[in-house]
Amino acid sequence: MRASTRKAAIAVTAIAALAAAGCAESDRDDSGGSSTKDTLVFGVAGDPKVLDPSFASDGESLRVARQVFETLVRPEEGGTKPTPGLAESWQPDAAGTTWSFKLRTGVKFHDGTDFNAEAVCANFNRWFNSAGLMQSPDVTPYWQDVMGGFAKNEDPELPPSLFKSCTAKDPTTVDLAFTRVSSKIPSALMLPSFAIHSPQALQQYDASNVTGTADDIKYPAYAMQHPTGTGPFKFKSWDLANKSLTIERNEEYWGDKAKLKTIVFRTISDENARKQALRSGDIQGYDLVGPADVEPLKSEGFNMLTRPAFNVLYLAINQKGNPALAKLEVRQAIAHALNRQALVDSKLPPGAKVATQFMPDTVEGWNPQVKTYDYNVEEAKRLLAAAGASNLTLRFHYPTEVTRPYMPNPKDIFELLSNDLKAVGITVEGIPLKWSPDYLNATTSGSNHDLHLLGWTGDYGDAYNFIGTFFDRPKDEWGYTNKPLFDQFQDADTTADNAQRVEKYKALNAAVMEFLPGVPISHSPPAIVFGKDVTGVKPSPLTDERYSTAEFK
Template sequence: MRASRPKVAVAAVAVAALAVAGCAESDREDSGGSNNDTLVFGVAGDPKVLDPSFASDGESLRVARQVFETLVRPEEGGTKVSPGLAESWTPDEAGTTWTFKLRSGVKFHDGTDFDAEAVCVNFNRWYNATGLMQSPDVTAYWQDVMGGFAQNEDEGLSESLFKSCTAKDATTVDLTFTRVSSKIPAALMLPSFSIHSPTALEQYDASNVGGTATDVQYPEYATAHPTGTGPFKFKSWDIANKSLTIERNDDYWGEKAKLKTLIFRTIPDENARKQALSSGDIQGYDLVGPADVEPLKGEGFNVLTRPAFNILYLGMNQQGNPKLADLKVRQAIAHAINRQALVDSKLPPGAKVATNFFPDTVEGWNGDVTTYDYDVDKAKQLLAEADATDLTLRFHYPTEVTRPYMPNPKDLFELVSADLQAAGITVEPIPLKWSPDYLNATTSGSEHDLHFLGWTGDYGDAYNFIGTFFDRQKDEWGFDNPALFEQFQDADSTADMASRVEKYKGLNKTIMDFLPGVPISHSPPAIVFGKDVTGIKASPLTDERFAKAEFTS
């Protein structure tokens, strides 16, 4: 999410792509702004990298979901695990070895056969990562799900959950893990576990990540040659003109895409995206402003609302300011914020105030946790008890970005900042560009006190929310709580689902008593398409399948 793209490689891709991308856009212009072959979709930000092994930002993963496939995938429009490149999967009696039966007759975009050996090449690539590939900024999702590697180079890394991959025959593969985990098989739906062509990985030296921790240099594969099995294949990335083009994979094993060409065009400003849709320059865009949903529907555009499968939170870094290590100060901050007013005035219809760090549609949500109602007097009292009446906090908020859980960061900052100041807290605003400045500042080091971040769930298990945030010591929060970490390990290793759900409820109570941050809201984000575009189903995981898009006229 936070790593820099390799400057030389990216520049080369941009130059090579200019002519191709320009032709695609000219074709659309010649046809009067639309045709039945090409869809231009407006996105809020550039993808960061084209190899999803290294991606954790939404725009990179959006592209990956069209070009690559995983062993299992979410059901269309939902969160349930369903077949992907594997047709079926079963655990052994111990629950530590999972056998996947693979589809036959599948080929990668370069013509290489997909089989069990290809699966093992990919898992062994991730597991045997060395050097900068072990940086949490480079392989964030591997580390969130699997922990460490075959040979950990940082003593802070945990033992790897993944143990081995065995190709039993061409269409049968065993994945063995060191213990039972709630993450398997659901986490294998993540685009970061996409299966790549072994031929392309070798040809383009895909694991040759260079540079430094603050200036990561990705190999050419990750910027110009992503090679999967999906319904679209990569064509060009015109970075200078903020345009990425993929095209139909005519050799796809399943139902072929109805579109010939799909272009993702970066338009950071929300109003500019809306104007581009109205003028016909684009045929859809994501992250529709809350106030625009009903007007766009009224004009006849195809507005799809995703279920609220996300969380916006206020992070508090206990290393950033020693006062934040005092529970009473964190409680004061929680009581100072009028979350209902924020939801009512700045979020779309259907948004809710959050009391847990994941929505109530996920099993394990607990309605009996400690809550922190808006109470300015209570906030002032707690600050006085903590000897913190002269508290000054650095409050980071992002610019040049719209997120599903955070439609207008500056507006949200102004509301929360005013609430904090009304309680007697001095706020030092620190606006930073979303990537890489804001993400670097808020998820590493100790130079931040308060910040907004959030999460859209990757799959329908509570651990994917709260485990991602709190299951071990992280710079974003700056606390060490061994008892909480052990509680997470116990829940994750509980095989029985009913028992695990009860443990998730217990975790939610522990988290809200400890209060490392303030859960703010859950929002139902909207995605919009042109009046004549149909076929796409909204996904709570932002897993919209553009291969099914088609024009009705």
Template sequence: MRAARPKAAIAVVAVAALAVAGCAESERDNEGSGQSTKDTLVFGTAGDPKVLDPSLASDGESLRVARQIFETLVRPEEGGTKVTPGLAESWTPDSTGTVWTFKLRSGVKFHDGTEFNAEAVCVNFNRWYNATGLMQSADVTAYWQDVMGGFAKNEDAELPPSLFKSCTVKDTTTVDLAFTAVSSKIPAALMLPSFSIHSPKALQEFDASNVSGTADDIKYPSYAMEHPTGTGPFKFKAWNVADKTLTIERNEDYWGNKAKLKTLVFRTISDENARKQALRSGDIQGYDLVGPPDVEPLKSEGFNVLTRPAFNILYLAINQKGNPKLADVRVRQAIAYALNRQALVDSKLPPGAEVATQFLPSTVEGWNDQVTKYDYNVQKAKDLLAQAGASNLTLRFHYPTEVTRPYMPGPKDLAELMMADLKAVGINVEAIPLKWTPDYLNATTSGSAHDLHMLGWTGDYGDGYNFIGTFFARQKDEWGFNNPALFEKFAKADSTADAAARYALYKELNADIMEFLPGVPISHSPPALVLGKDVTGVKASPLTDERFATAEFKS
């Protein structure tokens, strides 16, 4: 969640759309005033959502809202990563493993009153598959491209062929999804919010695919800013941009258990201390990304602190294209040995955080205890730099500002520790702080201006490919290397239907990656969210898939 996504999601919104949204009825009543009613919950977020159409979103705050409004064919189990029924009650592959039949729920309606059925599923998949123009930009359809690759007609020669092939309506409640190959991503990836099913009527009425502007100035249609229409337990009410609040309300016609709250408000408070004070004063009844030093104090005050499992990775990326010296594996090894990651974990991350030995959490199948490890060793780092003729190396170290991520609390503090470690072995470091979006994400995931940068990932679903495949399965500007043998092994793993055989390949890939060392895995961190003393019913999710429909105030 990603959501926690490392893609550059440039969400520059049309002024007219923002004006309309900002003037929309806010219905604040007691929101943010410290006088919350028992049917309204105000939740503090670290940033604004960028867009309300999850098909076009890759940032965590947009997807947090989408998870309440929309539903997918399959979804994660509550508080876990296992695939469970969503809008589909069951799903089965054919003998080839390339055609999946989904049996759909009946009696489900979209928020505009239209029927959910097999035809609606195909309208959505065909919308994504037949995307054109800016809809093919990685900044617009990041998750489609991560999972499916390309489109029906790729407009960029570098886009791969599409994994998705076709959608066929068998009857009102039965649909076949066909793919060009067996893939580890199916069906698990279909629980991503980006594969939410939208009302076909609303998609057409509000011209949902009319993304315009330029790659540097993307303008979204009114559907994506004012008219998101799903089947979920909440429906969109208002987005007051000036007031930094987004309001959703209970869907009284929901097919399942109706939300216990009447109104849910997401209020942006970018400063972590300000979020904490707003909770204590009663202006909000919960917030995400609790600072590690605040976990125990908030618990002792009686607040409900929910700690998510550590289903993420913080890493230091090394761009081999940015500096020729970084193409030498000895230099990359020196960087790894130079970092005192245990000290970083102990001093800057929450209880339960641990040093990462690879780019995959130990709870995911394919984790390999036999990978090459790079324990803190200053002398070894210096020796490797000398052997590589890089004793006077100067590197540009990028780190983000104005952001807190589940895997990266206090980016500046983390960066300063790493930079101090690098300087201690003789590496000259040029610190380059940049605003998270769009500056930092643009600078570090494209081009060659960066040498080192911190980034990370929160898993979207419980398969190893979602971590290591996302990073290393194909050539990316973030890392600046080309390794055909590695890419070929990833393709083999992804297309291996037998789970045990696929996990064995993941173990091999983790070993290969840590030998090649395109970057340094730093840590896995259990992020926390907090709710008011009288708020119950929310279960922490490793995927940040918290369900506010079950939230309620204790009487």
């Protein structure tokens, strides 16, 4: 999961601030907790971009969506395996192309309407029949990552849709049909982008009426003010001016009720400011704790939770922007030039490790026998000379005003890696850009970038979600075409037998590291911290923390 690349300008009137947020501050004590025992104020690094998860891929939008919406299948708490969500069970047919889901009964949406099979089909048909700007990869990124195209593709470059149809067999049984076997199903249905919305609310607030242009996307009122799911919390307000979003307990929730009445997500972009707000009691938790702050805050008695490392930081190499980078020897030289162990030791939290491939070793398909590129200055110089690129100059983009789970301090990481490159004779032109939208637009579209830092936190425990997301088709981020590699991905994805598919993913990891489209840098266990008297939240490798179980001692 990484932030959306869309060039959206969100035009919406600011919503009035919720008084509860102010109460949480005024009632604070000096112990890092809050005497308002039914309200948790949580500090986040950035504003959500949109409240309809169909359009979201940034972490803060998805954090809110996971509390308000639910999916048919959800990750196990603290893990990555699919477990029952709005569906109690599921089963494929003999061909593996139609999956039947048995739905929970007695579930209602936040607007009081019933959840049933027809509601599920209304959602899938909405996504499948997207038209106009809804077919932009900046608007429906996850649908396109998982399903490919739509019922009627308006862009000839869009692939055929993996999704075929939805059939409500009875109120509690729904069949999802797909055009082929895919390793993505059912795991991908855990994504918040496939959360089930109230059909009545979708219609009432014209939820698919995305307007504007590709460079200036404007979302409908539903996506900004009226998200309506079945989750343990309901959306209450979003005060854009004061950077505060509030959700409240769903008293009619079908499962265990949330233990707290109110959760306030407050945007505090500066990492040190988040830390000081926790210490002063202005907030009772925050995410993306700086590596250097983990042990001090833990020793002060704060509740420090460390997520398992389920991500990858990488240096992307764009072969289209600079002809020299299309030479394998040059890409190999860059890989050998980087002292990744020194970076892990000095800039990442305890438990981080150097990556040998573009997915962590906790995912089936990780291959211990891929080609590796150890730190070797002389080998890097030799390879550059052999490629006729000893006087290479590269534009190295890095982001500002952001902290990511896999990249706690982008500028520090850039400086270390650029010094490594300079040490083998490469001239580096550093190009800092604001994370959203400037950096994301510059590095994932067009060709005016040579190197850049980016990463990924897995959405579910399947190899395709890592390496397939990056390398299964031509992408502007990498700037190359490799049909044999793309065909290899297609073959692996359509292999029904899991053991055979895992072996094919191992082969793909080996092929990717031979081709070397970029350099995997590290896997990092990001930390999330809560106040001294806040308990009940279990860290998730997917950042799927459940705030409904949070409580004050």
